[in-house]
Each structure stands twice: as structure tokens, then as C-alpha cells.
Amino acid sequence: MRAFTQHQGVVAPMDRSNVDTDMIIPKQFLKSIKRTGFGPNLFDELRYLDEGRPDQDCSKRPINPDFVLNQDRYKGASVLLARRNFGCGSSREHAPWALEDFGFRVIIAPSFADIFYNNCFKNGLLPIVLPEEVVDRLFQEAEQSEGYQLSVDLDARTVTTPSDETFSFEVDDFRRHCLLNGLDDIGVTLEDADAIKSYEDSRRKTAPWLFGAGS
Structure with missing residues (x-):
């Protein structure tokens, strides 16, 4: 597992609550336990206009131009900004696998489903809980400023905006130790x-x- 110490990346704002694990990675793609190769099918039903099938060449599929990850300004995003109860639904570990395989390292939301939250730490992703009013502000800034980036310091437990405003987050010592050391x-x-x-x-x-x- 990749260690996580500090990270700075472009933010992709996904403005919807109660995103479940079937939306993150639909059930038809759960045929492998290799942890890799799930990125092209992340948010499959939202990213594409056709029905996704296993072993399909996603580069030739029609994309949904309105979906955030298909917009040029968010290409290469590695910080996902989400709404409350992100990762609800089934306990499939493929959900954090798909997010990590796509390129995300950090997910920020007001709340997460418990099992998904725990699975993130086990797979090198850092889920950060911030107050809803702070998340609202980050959404506004990300949507107003192209190329908007956040800096995350796991050791210091902080998220820093481009204007140097810093927000603290909580993470228990054991999970922090595991991520810092890639365990x-x-x-x-x-x-x-x-x-x-x-x-x-x-x-x-x-x-x-x-x-x-x-x-």
C-alpha cells in the first residue's frame, strides 16, 4: 500500500449526497479481486451514456459531458469533494479500489458510511470529515476557480486552501500510523x-x- 504523508491536488466537486458503493463501482464489475483495473468504470453509470459491461473498451464509449469527471477543468483531479453519507450501501471493497485506481488520494465530505470509511484507510485513501459549512465553502471555491487545489498534511492533520486558510481534521492515531507508513x-x-x-x-x-x- 502506498504511504500517505502530504498531498496537493486538483479538486473535483461531486455535488450529491448519499453516493452509494454501487454508484461508485457498479456490481457487474466486481469479478476481480486484483485491486487494479477498476478506474475506467468508476462512477460508470454517471460517466457514460451507454450501459457498461465488463472487459469493455471504455475509451470508445459515449461520455456524459455534464458529469464532473468528464469536464476538462477537473482532469487529473486527485481530491474528491463530496456530500454527506458518501460510500453508503454495500460493503464492497472494490469502491475504494476504483477511486484509488482512478487517481484519487483524498476524499473530503461531511460524513461517510462506516464500512467504506474503514476500507479507505486499508487501501491507501484518506477520507477526511470536515463540517458541512466548511465543505459548502470548498464547493463554492472549487466551482468558481478553475484548477482549484487543496493541500493535505496527514502528519499535521490539516487541509489548506490556495488562500492559506487551514482546516483541521480528526483521524485516530492507529489509522494515521498505518497510512503514514503504507501499512x-x-x-x-x-x-x-x-x-x-x-x-x-x-x-x-x-x-x-x-x-x-x-x-
């Missing part, structure tokens, strides 16, 4: 690899039958 669940376990090996070595001596000895 997913397996990575966290491997931090104790020496202790695990020492325990297994001792168990081989005290309970050899557990390891097939004498069978």
Missing part, C-alpha cells in the same frame, strides 16, 4: 514478524504435534 492489515501484522517467528519456534518445541511432528 495495510498484512503490513501491520508483519511489523511483529520477529515476535511471531519466535512464538512459532517455541511452540514447535512445546507442542510439536501441532506442526505435524510424529504423525
Whole structure:
């Protein structure tokens, strides 16, 4: 998993509440567990004018010119600005996979669905909760200023605007540690690899039958 320390990127404002995981990555694309290749189908039903199918060449599909990610001013966006209850619906981990594969590193919203919020941290995405009035202001600024960017500092827990206005956000120490060091669940376990090996070595001596000895 990629570590996250600081990030500055173009903001794409997605002005709708209750965006569910089926909208983020529709169910027909959940046939792989490779974590990659989902970016072209992110928000598929909103980005394209036809019905998406697995293994389809998305470069030849008709796009919806009104959808935010299809507008030139938001090309290359890596910060997604969203409304409340983002990521509701099913618990599919493919949702953060698709967002990360598309190029997003940060999602800012007034609130997130719990499972989606947790899955983001496990996949290198930083979900940031800011007060609704602050999110409203960021929407206004992003829509009024082309190329609008935000700077995010995970170590300091801050979001900074182009005018140097800074907003603080909360993130618990464990999640922060994992993102700063690029640790997913397996990575966290491997931090104790020496202790695990020492325990297994001792168990081989005290309970050899557990390891097939004498069978």
C-alpha cells in the first residue's frame, strides 16, 4: 500500500449526497479481486451514456459531458469533494479500489458510511470529515476557480486552501500510523514478524504435534 504523508491536488466537486458503493463501482464489475483495473468504470453509470459491461473498451464509449469527471477543468483531479453519507450501501471493497485506481488520494465530505470509511484507510485513501459549512465553502471555491487545489498534511492533520486558510481534521492515531507508513492489515501484522517467528519456534518445541511432528 502506498504511504500517505502530504498531498496537493486538483479538486473535483461531486455535488450529491448519499453516493452509494454501487454508484461508485457498479456490481457487474466486481469479478476481480486484483485491486487494479477498476478506474475506467468508476462512477460508470454517471460517466457514460451507454450501459457498461465488463472487459469493455471504455475509451470508445459515449461520455456524459455534464458529469464532473468528464469536464476538462477537473482532469487529473486527485481530491474528491463530496456530500454527506458518501460510500453508503454495500460493503464492497472494490469502491475504494476504483477511486484509488482512478487517481484519487483524498476524499473530503461531511460524513461517510462506516464500512467504506474503514476500507479507505486499508487501501491507501484518506477520507477526511470536515463540517458541512466548511465543505459548502470548498464547493463554492472549487466551482468558481478553475484548477482549484487543496493541500493535505496527514502528519499535521490539516487541509489548506490556495488562500492559506487551514482546516483541521480528526483521524485516530492507529489509522494515521498505518497510512503514514503504507501499512495495510498484512503490513501491520508483519511489523511483529520477529515476535511471531519466535512464538512459532517455541511452540514447535512445546507442542510439536501441532506442526505435524510424529504423525
